[in-house]
Amino acid sequence: MLRLLALLGKIPGLRRWLAHRSYERMASGLRSPKWTFMNFGFVPPDGDAPALEPRDEPDRLSIQLYHRVASAIDLRSRRVLEIGSGRGGGAAFLARYHGPAHVTGADFSAHAVALSRAFHAGVPNLDFAEGDAERLPFPDASFDAVVNVESSHCYGSMDRFLHEVGRVLRPGGCFLFADFRAAAEVPDLMRTLDAQPGWQRVDHEDITAAVVTALEAGDAHKRKLIADIVRRPRVRKGAGEFAGLVGSRIHDAFRRREMVYVRAAYRRA
Numbered sequence: 001m002l003r004l005l006a007l008l009g010k011i012p013g014l015r016r017w018l019a020h021r022s023y024e025r026m027a028s029g030l031r032s033p034k035w036t037f038m039n040f041g042f043v044p045p046d047g048d049a050p051a052l053e054p055r056d057e058p059d060r061l062s063i064q065l066y067h068r069v070a071s072a073i074d075l076r077s078r079r080v081l082e083i084g085s086g087r088g089g090g091a092a093f094l095a096r097y098h099g100p101a102h103v104t105g106a107d108f109s110a111h112a113v114a115l116s117r118a119f120h121a122g123v124p125n126l127d128f129a130e131g132d133a134e135r136l137p138f139p140d141a142s143f144d145a146v147v148n149v150e151s152s153h154c155y156g157s158m159d160r161f162l163h164e165v166g167r168v169l170r171p172g173g174c175f176l177f178a179d180f181r182a183a184a185e186v187p188d189l190m191r192t193l194d195a196q197p198g199w200q201r202v203d204h205e206d207i208t209a210a211v212v213t214a215l216e217a218g219d220a221h222k223r224k225l226i227a228d229i230v231r232r233p234r235v236r237k238g239a240g241e242f243a244g245l246v247g248s249r250i251h252d253a254f255r256r257r258e259m260v261y262v263r264a265a266y267r268r269a
Helices: 002-010 012-029 054-070 089-097 110-119 158-168 183-194 208-217 219-229 233-243 249-255
Strands: 079-083 102-107 126-130 143-149 169-182 199-206 259-268
Touching (some): 054 089, 054 143, 079 089, 089 143, 183 199, 183 259, 208 249, 249 259
Parallel strands (some): 079 102
16 A cells, blocks of 8 residues: 555656546445445544434544544634535535535546535535536635545645645635645645645644544444445455455554544635
8 A cells, every 4th residue: 555655656647547537436336325425534532522413323433534624613604615525425514514604515526526416415505516626616715614634645736736725715714634644755745734825724633543443443334334335246355445444454554653644724814
C-alpha cells in the first residue's frame, strides 16, 4: 500500500485517473442503498458522540468522523459544500443534523452523484452536483464552509484543489478537512495547508488511533455488508482492502503509524 501510494504520488495524473475510474466502477456496479458512506470511521476518545436516529445507527462510526470534522465550527444557517461527497451519506448527515441553510455535495463520479440523488431525495436542504475538485463548477465566494473528508489523497494536484477551496469560500468562511497520508508526507501536507494565502488554522489533531479503533469496532459490520452487496468472491478481497478490514494492508499501516490520519480546520480571511 505504501509503495503504491509513493508511486502514485510521483505520477499525480495516474492517481487521478485511477481514482476516477475506480469510483465510477464502484458506483455503477454496487448500487445498494445500504452503502452510503465511504470513510474509515472514528471513535471519539473524548466521548463526543452524536445522538442519532435509529435508522442512522448502522453508520455510526462513519457518521462520527463527519461529526468530528463538522464540529470544529457552527454550521447552523450556513451554506456548505462537501467536495468528494461520494455516495452522499456524509452530506446528508450534515444537512439533517448540523442545521445548515443548505448543503451541496460535489463529486467527480457521475454515477455516484446519481446514486446520491436517489438515496437522499427526501432531504430538503441538500443537493448534489457533478464537480471536479480541481475545477469546481461554482461561483467565487459562494459557500460559508467547505468540507473535505477522506478524498484529497485521490487528487492530481493538491495546490489546484486548495486554490479552488479558497476561491469558492466567502471571506470568513471555513475549510474543514480530514484525510490520511504516508507518515513521512504529513509534515508537507500540513505546511501546504498552513501556507494558503489568508488562511488561519483554527483546529488540528492527529486522529489515527481513533480511526484504528473504528476500523476494529466496525469490522464485523463491514464484512457482512461486503458479503451482502459484493457478489463476486474475487471482488470481495479488493473490497476488504478498500474498506480497511482488520488484517488488511491499510489497517496494518494505520496501526503501525506508517499511515497517519489528520483533521484540521482553517478560516479564510
